[in-house]
Amino acid sequence: MTQRLDTIFAALADPTRRAILTMLLEDDMAVTDVAEPFTMSLAAISKHLGILADAGLITQEKRGRVKWCKLDPDAMRAASVWMQGFGQFDPVDLDDFERFLAQEIEGAGEQGR
Amino acid sequence: MTQRLDTIFAALADPTRRAILTMLLEDDMAVTDVAEPFTMSLAAISKHLGILADAGLITQEKRGRVKWCKLDPDAMRAASVWMQGFGQFDPVDLDDFERFLAQEIEGAGEQGR
DNA sequence: CGCATATTCAACCGAATGGTTGACCATTTC
């Protein structure tokens, strides 16, 4: 479990990867489509997706020559459970969250690191 | 905000730092006392605490020659809010969490990295 | 004052991270 949290939090620590997760919240996507809004190479995105998959944050399924990426909430839930132990947080204001998402998606492709 | 999530998740990605946070859940502690259960050097722990403080996960206050470390739930809440946007997770079973904590604290000092 | 205690600083080290490029493999399409 400790091992798992390591990889989950490490995966979440990168803004590109978080942006990818928020994109996948909209819909499942092929690797190439995930890469489209970013300025970095396809190989780099492919690596990021690999890290997300290792952490269990997404699953990848190959159908034909395209590999579909899909959000998998289990890992995030595990981390969330851990964090919530540190205090009972207020229920999330989903409007706030949507606004935040819109902003983060918008900024997704702009910078490398 | 994105910047902040970077440092928060990066801080949480290290098992030593998570163990420190769980220790601080019990009570505020001086740096030396935080270091006591670990096998690594005091300087290393001091660095870890600096990273936790930078991320806003703890605050440090110097009183006399001892620096007290105190959990600060705000940063964790910010990250938790972000994560909860990915799915409405079940309310946490606090008994489960306590059991998990006991286990993690126990194992805290055993390994370097 | 002089010594012990609490903590950080600085330099260093090996390993991991995030990115690049170019070659490669697999699948679909003409």
Added chain:
DNA sequence: GAAATGGTCAACCATTCGGTTGAATATGCG
């Protein structure tokens, strides 16, 4: 079958990370 498309692999590079050690800086105590 040849060419285009989707994706990964491998080697490389600069930077960051997690740790070490030894010296330095406060602060408290007899």
